[in-house]
Amino acid sequence: MAAASTPSPTRSTPLEAALVVAAAAIVGLVIVVPLVAVFAEALAPGVAAWWAALTHDPDTRHAIWLSLTVAPVAVAINTVFGVAAAWLVARFRFPGRSLLISLCDVPFAVSPVVAGLALVLIFGRQGLLGPTLATLGWKVIFSWPGLVLATTFVTLPLVVRELIPVMEAIGPEEEMAAVSLGAGGWQVFTRVTLPNIRWALLHGIVLANARALGEFGAVYVVSGHIAGATDTMPLRVEKLFQEYRQPASMAVASVLASLALVTLVAKFAIERRIAAESRERAAADAALAAAVAAPHTAGGDP
Secondary structure: OOOOOOOOOOOOOHHHHHHHHHHHHHHHHHHHHHHHHHHHHHHOOOHHHHHHHHHOOHHHHHHHHHHHHHHHHHHHHHHHHHHHHHHHHHHOOOOOHHHHHHHHOHHHHOOHHHHHHHHHHHHOOOOOOHHHHHHHOOOOOOOHHHHHHHHHHHHHHHHHHHHHHHHHHHOOHHHHHHHHOOOOHHHHHHHHHHHHHHHHHHHHHHHHHHHHHHOOHHHHHHHOOOOOOOOOHHHHHHHHHHOOOHHHHHHHHHHHHHHHHHHHHHHHHHHHHHHHHHHHHHHHHHHHHHHHHHHHHHOOOO
């Protein structure tokens, strides 16, 4: 009896073609068209007018500077926390481990506006720590530290969530071998752990930076929306649009969109590198397994 014929894996069916067309149409309508519209509106008055909108308005210059200073600080904080938390979760089993993992995911579940309100209730003038901070002369809400806190909160899960599965997959064997050979803690981290997680760490940093630059809700609440003082780029876009200064608003929006595109390219390059390393690791493991099995095969019964 002839075997039942199976469709060629390279031949697309009408359903597959329809799904591809539908996916491309949705991506084009939801992502590509708005991006093109932003750049078209921003550059419609000309490149000179676009540049003037970004550089001649002191409030806009300050918003760009503020975004480019708040985001790196928040990402740096989350990088240190993410590495430490991922190492703790991946290498140890302790009471409350699942709770710690769940708490790291809270920013995914909580609205950024709610997060901003929570920070105001804690660090505001009438908040839990407000009187103490006022006595010390420290201002958090409606100032740069509040922006950093809000941005750090909303980007907190991105680095740690990238690292936990990678560190669990790698396992502790190489680190334990380094310790048995006399390596110290810093040597183990810099020469064993960090090289193994570097691409996943960089991937998390890129995602956290993109999220930090585009944050609106939490920053809106804790900043007070003060032009020239606490407005970041997303807040400046909204304020300019509300003031019916659409070319200037689109100029700032085009800067955010350009940063997003750069992030997308970096993310794509890092993902390709991660995939290549995974293939190299799998090939090395297969070669090692074959080398271990070869003596047993050669020494079998005649």
